[in-house]
Amino acid sequence: MDATFSRLTMTAASAMLLLALVVLWRRHVSAYITAFRTQSVVLAFVGGVVAWYGHVPELFFVSVVILILKGWIVPWVLSGMETRRHSARELHPLVNTETSLLVCGALAVAAYEISRPLAEVMNLATRGGLPVALALIFVSLFIVVSRREAIAQIVGFLMLENGIALLALLGAYGVPLVVEMGVFLDVLLGVLVMQAVVYHIYETSAD
Amino acid sequence: MDLILVLALLTPPFAAALLALVVRREPGRVAWLNALTMPVSFATAAAIAVRLAEGGAPVVVGDLWRLDALSALLAVLVSGVATLAAALGPGLDRGHRVPAGETRTFRLWANLFAFTMLVAVSTGNLGVMWVAIEATTVTSALLIPLRRTKASVDASWKYLLIGSVGIALAFTGTVLAYVDFATTGADINVALHWTSLRAAATALHPQVARLAFVFLLVGFGTKAGLAPMHMWLPDAHSEAPSPLSAMMSGVLLAVALYAIVRWKTIVDLAVGSAFSDSLLIIVGMTTAAVGSFSLLSQTHFKRLLAFSSIEHMGLACFGLALGPLGVFAALLHLSAHALAKSAAFLLSGRVLERYGSGTIAGARGLLVTAPHTAVLFAAGIFALGGLPPFGLFLSEILIVKAGWEAGHPVLTGIVLVLLLVAFGSLLVQLHRMLFGAAAPGVVRGERATVSVVLLAIPVMLLVWLGVSMPPQLQSLLNHAVLVVRP
Numbered sequence: 001m002d003a004t005f006s007r008l009t010m011t012a013a014s015a016m017l018l019l020a021l022v023v024l025w026r027r028h029v030s031a032y033i034t035a036f037r038t039q040s041v042v043l044a045f046v047g048g049v050v051a052w053y054g055h056v057p058e059l060f061f062v063s064v065v066i067l068i069l070k071g072w073i074v075p076w077v078l079s080g081m082e083t084r085r086h087s088a089r090e091l092h093p094l095v096n097t098e099t100s101l102l103v104c105g106a107l108a109v110a111a112y113e114i115s116r117p118l119a120e121v122m123n124l125a126t127r128g129g130l131p132v133a134l135a136l137i138f139v140s141l142f143i144v145v146s147r148r149e150a151i152a153q154i155v156g157f158l159m160l161e162n163g164i165a166l167l168a169l170l171g172a173y174g175v176p177l178v179v180e181m182g183v184f185l186d187v188l189l190g191v192l193v194m195q196a197v198v199y200h201i202y203e204t205s206a207d
Numbered sequence: 208m209d210l211i212l213v214l215a216l217l218t219p220p221f222a223a224a225l226l227a228l229v230v231r232r233e234p235g236r237v238a239w240l241n242a243l244t245m246p247v248s249f250a251t252a253a254a255i256a257v258r259l260a261e262g263g264a265p266v267v268v269g270d271l272w273r274l275d276a277l278s279a280l281l282a283v284l285v286s287g288v289a290t291l292a293a294a295l296g297p298g299l300d301r302g303h304r305v306p307a308g309e310t311r312t313f314r315l316w317a318n319l320f321a322f323t324m325l326v327a328v329s330t331g332n333l334g335v336m337w338v339a340i341e342a343t344t345v346t347s348a349l350l351i352p353l354r355r356t357k358a359s360v361d362a363s364w365k366y367l368l369i370g371s372v373g374i375a376l377a378f379t380g381t382v383l384a385y386v387d388f389a390t391t392g393a394d395i396n397v398a399l400h401w402t403s404l405r406a407a408a409t410a411l412h413p414q415v416a417r418l419a420f421v422f423l424l425v426g427f428g429t430k431a432g433l434a435p436m437h438m439w440l441p442d443a444h445s446e447a448p449s450p451l452s453a454m455m456s457g458v459l460l461a462v463a464l465y466a467i468v469r470w471k472t473i474v475d476l477a478v479g480s481a482f483s484d485s486l487l488i489i490v491g492m493t494t495a496a497v498g499s500f501s502l503l504s505q506t507h508f509k510r511l512l513a514f515s516s517i518e519h520m521g522l523a524c525f526g527l528a529l530g531p532l533g534v535f536a537a538l539l540h541l542s543a544h545a546l547a548k549s550a551a552f553l554l555s556g557r558v559l560e561r562y563g564s565g566t567i568a569g570a571r572g573l574l575v576t577a578p579h580t581a582v583l584f585a586a587g588i589f590a591l592g593g594l595p596p597f598g599l600f601l602s603e604i605l606i607v608k609a610g611w612e613a614g615h616p617v618l619t620g621i622v623l624v625l626l627l628v629a630f631g632s633l634l635v636q637l638h639r640m641l642f643g644a645a646a647p648g649v650v651r652g653e654r655a656t657v658s659v660v661l662l663a664i665p666v667m668l669l670v671w672l673g674v675s676m677p678p679q680l681q682s683l684l685n686h687a688v689l690v691v692r693p
Contacts, residue, residue, distance in 0.1 A: 117414030118383070121390055137379055144372055153368055160375050164382055171386030175334060176399060178271070182338030183378070189345045190371055196349060197364050204357040 002125040005053035012046045013129035013136075013166060017108075020139045020159050023152070024100040027091050029082045032155045033075050036162075040070035043162050046169055050126065054173045062180055066165070069184055074158065074191050081151055081195055084202060095146045104139045111135035118171070126170040133170055136163035150198045154191070161187055209266045213274075215251040216282060217325055219244040220289060224318035227311055234310040238298030241314055245290040248325070252282040260683035266329075273331025273401060276686035280538060281328040281458075281465050284545045288457045289321035292450035294661055295553050309353055317451060319346040324454075324462050333469060334399040337374070337381050340430060340466055343459060344370035351447045362442035369439040370430060377426025377466070383419035384473070387411050401469070405693075408476035416477040423470045424486055431463035432517050433524060434494040440517060445509035445565070449556025452509065456516045457549035461541045464523060468534075471527070472691050487528035492618060495521030499625045502632035507565045509555050511636055512548065515591050518629050519544045519599075522606055525622065529609040534688045536605035542680075543590070543598030543672055550665040551587035554580055557658075558640075562649060567636055572645030577653040581641055586666045588637045592630040598672030 019039040023032050047063030050056065093100065111134035119127050140163050143156030165183075168175045175183075223241040230237055255266055256279040266274040274282060296317060298310035323346055327339035344367060351363035381399070388398045391410040397403040429436040444452050471483045498518025505511040519540065526537030557580045562570045573581040590597035603626060610619035645651070653659075671677070 114418065117412065117418065118386070121387070121412045121415060123390070141372065141376075144368070150364060150368075157368065157371055157375070160372065164375060164379050167379065168382045168385070171382065172389040172395065172398075175382060175385055176332075176396065178332070179334030179338060179399065182335060183341075186338055186341045186345065189342070193345045193349055194367060194371075197352070197360065197367055200352055200355060200360040201364060204355060204360045 002053075005049065006125045006128055008049050008053075009046055009126045009129050009170060010132070012042050012049065013132040013170065015042050016046075016162065016166060017132050017136045017139065020136055020143065020163075021101070021104060023143055023155065023159070024104065025097045029085070029091065029149075029151055030079075032091075032152060033078045033082065036078070036155050036158055037071055037075040039159060039162055040066060040074075043165055043169075044071060046166060047174070050169050050173050053125070056173045058177055059169075059174050062174060062177075065184055069188060070158070070162070073188070077191055077195055078151065078154065081198060084199065085151065091147065091149050091152055093147050093152075100142070100146060103142060107138040107142060108135040111138050122171070124171070124173075129170040130167065133163055133167040136166060150194075150201060154194050154198075158187075158191070209272075210268050212251055212255055212266050213268050213272045213329060216248055216255070216286065216329065217322060219248040220318040220321040220325065223293075224315050224322060227314035227318065231311070234307050234314060235298050237314050238293075238296065238310055241296075241318065242294045242299060245286070245293040245321075249283070249286040249290045252279065252286040255279045256283050256683055257679060259686055260679045262682075262686070267331070270397070270400065271332055271335060272329055274329050275690050276683055277465070277468070277538075277690045278328045280542065280683055280687050281462060282325060284461060284542060285321065285324045285328060285458045288454055288545055288549045289317075289324075291549060291553065291661065291665065292317060292321075292454050295556075295658055296450040297448070300658065312353060313350065313448065313450070316346055316350040317454065320350070320451070320454060322346075324458060327462055328465060331401045332399050333401060333404065334381060334385070336466060336469070337378055340427070340463065341371070341374045341378070343462070344374060344430070347447075347451060347455060347459070350451050351443055353448045353451075356446075358442075359446040362439075362446035366439045366443035369436070373426050373429025373436060375426070376422050376429070380419045380422030380424075380426055380470070383415060383422060384411070384470070387415040387419065404473050405476065408473045411473075411477040413478040416474050417482055420470060420474040420483055421486070424467060424483075424490065427463045427466040427470075428490060431460050431467065431524075432494070432520050433490050434497040434517070434521070437494065437497065437517050441510050441513040444513035444516065444552075445507060449509075449552050449559065452512075452555075453549035453552040456513065456552055457545040460516060460520050461523075461545060464520065464527070464541065468527060468691055472693075484528035487524050488615070488618065491521045491524030491526075491528065492621065493521070494518070494524060495622065495625050497521070499629035499632070502629055503635065505636065506567055508558065508567050508570060508636070508640065509552070509565055511567065511633075512551050512555060512591075515629070515633065516544075516548055518625070519548070519591070522603065522622070525618075526602075526606040526609060529606070529613040529615075531688050531692050533606065533609035533613065534691050535684050536602050536609050538684050538687055539672075539676075540599065540602035540606065543602050543669060546665040546669050546672075547587055547590040547597065547599060550662055550669075551584065551591060553662055554584040554587060558584065562646075567639050569646065570640045571643035572641075572649075574641045576645045576649050576651050579653050579655055579659045583659070583662050583666055585637060585641060586669075588633050590666070590669050592633040593626055594630070596673040597669045599669070601673050601676070
C-alpha cells in the first residue's frame with residue numbers, strides 16, 4: 001500500500017519536473033502553455049493520490065479546483081495573451097539550451113543536498129518526492145530569470161507555484177484549506193493582473 | 208467587542224473599494240466618502256493600540272484574527288498613511304481636476320491595497336498573512352501605470368514579476384515550516400496559527416527551521432526592498448502615483464519586515480537568535496549601504512526618496528538583529544519612517560504637478576514657486592536625513608546605541624558613516640531643488656489649502672516623536688518588543 005503510494009507520487013513528481021524542463025528547449029509559447037497545463041493536471045493527480053492513500057478527503061476538492069483553475073482557466077488566459085501577441089515568432093531566452101540544461105542539472109543536485117535535513121526528519125511515505133519538488137521550484141525560478149518574454153516569465157512563475165503546491169502535498173498532505181483557497185484566489189487574481197499589465201506593455205511598445 | 212473592532216478596522220477600505228467598483232458615475236463622491244470613512248479605520252487602530260499599550264489582552268476573533276501590540280502598531284501606521292492618501296488622492300481637489308476614470312481606478316485599487324495590508328497585520332494565521340501580502344502586490348501593481356507611460360508600465364511589470372516570485376519563495380518557506388510543524392505530531396489544523404506555532408517552536412527541527420527562514424527572508428525581503436532583491440523598488444516607487452508611492456514606501460515595506468519579524472520570533476525559539484541575527488545584520492548592512500551610496504547620483508526626486516527607503520529598511524533590518532533595545536529602535540524607526548516618507552512622497556506629487564517634471568534639476572527654485580510645499584518637503588528630507596528634532600534622529604541614535612551595546616563596534620561605526628553619507632547626499636539634493644531660478648513659465652506662489660494643512664500633520668507628529676515620545680507609544684513599543692523577544 002505504502003509502496004504503491006510512494007511510487008505513484010514519486011513518478012508524478014518526476015513527471016512534473018520533466019514538464020518544466022520541456023520549457024528549456026522548446027521555442028514556442030504554445031508549447032510552454034501545453035507543458036504548464038499538463039503539469040497542472042499531474043499536480044491534480046498527485047492531490048488525488050494523496051487524498052486517497054493519505055485519507056485526506058478535502059484534498060479531492062483541492063484537486064478539482066487545481067484541475068479547473070490551473071488546468072483550464074489559467075491556460076485559457078495564457079492562450080488569449082499569446083493570440084494578442086500578434087506573432088508566432090520564436091522566443092529568445094537569455095541562456096542557450098545546452099547551458100540551461102546543465103544549470104538545471106546542477107540545481108537538481110543542489111535541491112537534493114538542501115532537502116536532506118527535511119527528508120531525515122520525516123516519516124511520510126511521500127518524502128522521497130520532496131527533493132524533486134524543491135528541484136522543480138529551483139528550475140522554475142531559473143525559467144523566470146532566463147526568459148525575456150513576459151509570457152514565458154509568467155509560465156515560469158506558475159510552474160514555481162506548482163512546485164510549492166507539490167512540496168506542500170508531499171510534505172504535509174497539503175496546507176490548511178483556508179490558506180489553500182487564499183492561494184488559489186491569489187493565483188487567479190495574479191494571472192489576470194499580469195495579463196492586464198502585459199497588454200499595457202503591448203500597447204505602449206506599439207506606439 | 209473584539210469583533211466590532213476588527214470590523215471597524217477592515218470595513219472602511221473594503222467598502223470604499225466595492226463602492227468604487229459598483230458606482231460608475233461621479234467617482235468624486237466615492238472619493239469623498241472614502242476620505243471621510245478612512246479615519247474610522249485609523250481611530251479603531253488607535254483604540255486597539257491604546258488598549259494594548261495599557262497592557263490589555265490581544266484582540267482575538269475566532270481563529271483568523273489576532274492583534275497583539277506588534278500588529279496594533281502596524282495597523283496604526285497602515286491605516287494612518289491610508290487615511291492621508293485617501294484624503295489627498297485624486298478626485299477631491301476642485302482646483303485640480305483629473306479624469307473620472309483615473310479617480311475610480313485609484314479609489315478601487317488603493318483601497319484594496321490598504322485592505323490587504325490591514326488583513327496581513329491583523330491575522331493570527333501566518334498562512335493567511337502570506338496570502339494577504341501576496342495580494343498587496345496584485346492590488347498595487349495595476350495602479351502604478353495610472354497614466355499609461357512606457358516607463359510606468361515597465362516598472363509595474365518588473366514589480367509584479369519580482370514581487371510575485373519573491374513572495375512565492377516566502378511561501379516555500381512557510382510550507383517548509385508547516386511541514387516541519389506537521390512532523391512534530393501537533394494538531395495540523397491550527398499549525399500556522401501564531402500562538403500554536405510559538406508554543407510548538409521549540410520542538411521544530413533546527414535544520415528545517417533554518418532552511419525555512421532563509422526562504423522567508425529572501426521572499427519577504429524582496430517585498431521589503433532588501434538588497435540584493437531591491438531592483439524593482441526605485442522604478443515602482445517613483446513611477447507610481449504619489450499617494451500610492453506614499454503607501455508603498457511608507458507602510459508596505461514595513462508590513463513585509465513585519466512578516467520577517469513574525470517568523471524570526473518562531474525560528475529564534477527553535478534555533479536560538481544568533482542564526483537569524485547574523486543573517487539580518489548582513490542583509491541590513493548591505494541594504495543600508497546600497498541605499499545611502501545611491502542617493503547622491505539620483506537625478507529624479509522620487510527616485511531619491513525610493514533609495515532613501517531602501518537605506519531606512521536596511522537600518523531597521525540591522526536594528527532588528529540587536530536584541531530588545533534594537534527591536535525597540537527598529538520599530539520606532541519604521542514608525543517615524545512611515546510618517547516622514549509618506550509626507551515626502553505626497554509632497555513630491557505636488558512638486559511634480561507644479562513643474563511637470565520629475566527631475567531634481569528641473570525643480571529649481573521651489574522655495575519661490577511653492578513656499579509651503581518647499582518648507583514641508585525640506586522638513587521631510589531633514590527628517591529622512593536623521594536630523595534632530597525629528598523622530599528618525601531618535602530611532603537612529605537608539606539603533607547605534609543598540610549596536611554598540613550588542614558588541615558590534617565596527618559595524619556600528621560603518622552605520623554611522625552610512626548615516627553621514629545619506630545625510631550629506633540628501634542635503635545636497637535638497638539644496639539643488641530649493642534654491643536657484645525656476646524655469647520660466649512655472650507658476651509662482653501657493654495658497655495654504657486644506658492639503659497643505661493635512662501634509663503638515665505628519666511633519667508635526669515627527670517633531671513630537673523626536674522631542675518627547677508619548678508614553679503610550681513607548682509602552683506600545685515595549686509590549687511589541689515582548690511579542691518578538693518573549
